[in-house]
Amino acid sequence: MxxxxxxxxxxxxxxxxxxxxxxxxxxxxxxxxxxxxxxxPPRVRTRGRPKNRLGSKLDKQIANASKKKKTKDLNELKVMFFKLVVIILIFLLIFLLICEFIISS
Structure with a gap:
């Protein structure tokens, strides 16, 4: 041996x-x-706080990246919705002005 x-x-x-x-x-x-x-290699403890788990750093990075992406997408969606509402209000205002002009003539 x-x-x-x-x-x-x-x-x-x-x-x-x-x-x-x-x-x-x-x-x-x-x-x-x-x-x-x-x-x-020594045994890896999988219970306890996530920082004690093998690969938890990578998991955390992936989770944070997906959160940032979701937040960015949500913010873009809010901006697009706001623009759409403004455009609809402008068209509604123009329509009301045209209707008022037609009625008064």
Whole structure:
């Protein structure tokens, strides 16, 4: 078992050296970082506040972006509705003026 561990450690150091373009293959150079690379990542706690969950930052960014988009779309809709109401009021005023002109003539 120790032999297999040493063999894996040497392979990890070789891969690390290739990645960093340095050569450090001895067993004595194996440090805590190399041991941590062999181990699985720690468990991610999914309960509790959203900031504790994995990927919550991305979820929050997506939610905020969609809120901004909805707010922007809603504001544009309000502006368009206001313009439509103003146009209708102008046409109504013109229509009333024309009717009054026709009646008075």
């Amino acid at each position: 120790h032999h297999a561990y040493d063999k894996v450690m040497v392979e990890m150091e070789e891969l690390k050296a290739k990645r960093n373009e340095t050569c450090s293959l001895s067993h004595e150079d194996a440090n805590l970082e190399s041991v941590n690379e062999l181990q699985s």
